Amino acid sequence: MFLMNAELIELLRCPDCSLPVEEGDQFRCAKCGASYPTSQGIPRFAGEGYVASFGRQWNRYDVVRDEEDEATFRIKTGVDARDLSGKLVLDAGCGGGRYALLAARHGAKVVGVDLSSAVEKAQSLCQEFPDVAIIQxxxxxxxxAxxxxxxxxxxxxxxxxxxxxGAFREVARRVKPGGRLAVWLYRRNSPPQEWLNSALRAVTTRLPARILEPLCVGLGLVGSIPVVRRTLNKVANFSNHPDWTLRVCDNYDWYAPRYQSHHTVEELKTWFAEEGYDDLVELPPARQGRLYDWAYRNDLVIGSGVNVAGTRRSSE
Ligand SMILES: C[S@@+](CC[C@H](N)C(=O)[O-])C[C@H]1O[C@@H](n2cnc3c(N)ncnc32)[C@H](O)[C@@H]1O
Structure with a gap:
């Protein structure tokens, strides 16, 4: 990894005062004196906080599926990973590292940042790639920088x-003028779907993992039943992914995290424009078909996204 080399250290900044950090036993800010340890080869600039469920989830489930990840990356970023060779890439919220791995395989220099202990999974996944740095x-x-x-x-x-x-702003500012940013967020659904989801999550986010995980396994079974898996999931979310592990993981990913907000395309486009981005494109979803398109356009597909990419203006 280019982790401890000069190139990475050049990129690192103190999260408190935004100034370069010095390398020693720990990374240390010359101005405010704050120090940040490295453990398991991962610089730790923050503790896990409110995302502990993700640490559990990504360290537990093995979700790398090469072909699917390649397709998902292309759809959700609008970028063909084969064009990434030699590029400096930020995976903002890398989780267990599946897309950082993909970008590294295509020759990118990747910095993956995540708040949770999923960084440990990402680190082990990417360990053979010298040009990947994973940071908590x-x-x-x-x-x-x-x-x-x-x-x-x-x-x-x-x-x-x-x-x-606020998180969007900080990520958007790391892109160089002329560079590209792609963001995928949950789509806001119809009011009844939103109310039901909020009510369900008000319960599930309070459950201990030893109870929620078996429930997510149960939902995994529901997601395997023909007809039911394509109809009931318009009422309440559960995954109907054909792969069992991904199905259970997706269910946990929906019902465990403390925060989950839903957004509109207009809102996301406004964020891009406010941060000085042009050439905005709304990226279409993976699934197509008349019925799906209609449900998607009418915000009825729970768990679907709003997905925008743009180019940072050179004058900003
Ligand atoms: C649903 S996962 C997606 C992970 C990855 N992008 C993927 O698609 O496999 C969301 C990730 O966002 C991370 N996250 C949430 N809030 C964050 C924050 N403020 N800073 C860094 N990471 C954050 C979580 O820890 C979690 O790993």
Whole structure:
């Protein structure tokens, strides 16, 4: 990993005062004196906080599926991973590291940041790639230099914190002028779907993992029943992914996290524009078909996304 080399250290910043950090036993800010340890080869600029469920989830479930990850990456970023060779890429909220791994395999230099202990999974997944650095940090206090990345992407992340707009701002500012940013967030559904989901999650987010996990396994079974899996999931969310592990993991990913906000395309486009991005494109979902398109356009597909990519203006 380029973790301890000069190139990475150049990129690191104190999350409190945004100044470069010095390397010693720990990373240390020359101005405020704050120090940040490294453990298991991972610089730790933040503790796990409110995302502990993700640490559990990504360390428990093995979700790398090469072909599917490649397709998902292309759909959710609008970028063909084969074009990433030599590019400096930020995976903002890398989770267990499946997309950081993908970008590294295509020759990118990748910095993956996540707040949870999922960084340990990401680190072990990417350990054979010298050009990947995994950092534990908070996107709202990013320990990275501004205006340096050729591409930043954030897939299913910003809606899992108390301040999605603030996290967006910080990620958007790490992209260099002329660089690209792609963001995928949960779509806001119809009011009845939103009410039911909030009521369900008000319960599930309070359950201990030893109870919630078996419930997610049960939902995994529901998600395998033909007809039911395509109809009932318009009422309440459960995964109907054909792969059992991904189905159970997706269910836990929906019902465990403390924060989950839903957004509109207009809102996300406004965020891009406010941060000085042009060439905005709304990226279409993976699934197509007349019925699906109709349900998607009418915000009826629970768990679907709003997905926008844009280019940072050179004058900003
Ligand atoms: C649904 S997972 C997505 C992970 C990855 N992008 C993927 O698609 O596999 C959301 C991730 O966002 C991370 N996250 C949430 N809030 C964060 C924050 N403020 N800073 C950094 N990471 C955060 C969580 O720890 C979690 O791993």
């Amino acid at each position: 940090g908070d996107l709202t206090r990013l320990p990275l 501004e205006g340096v990345f050729d591409l930043a992407f954030s897939i299913g992340v910003l809606h899992h914190g108390p301040d999605p707009r």
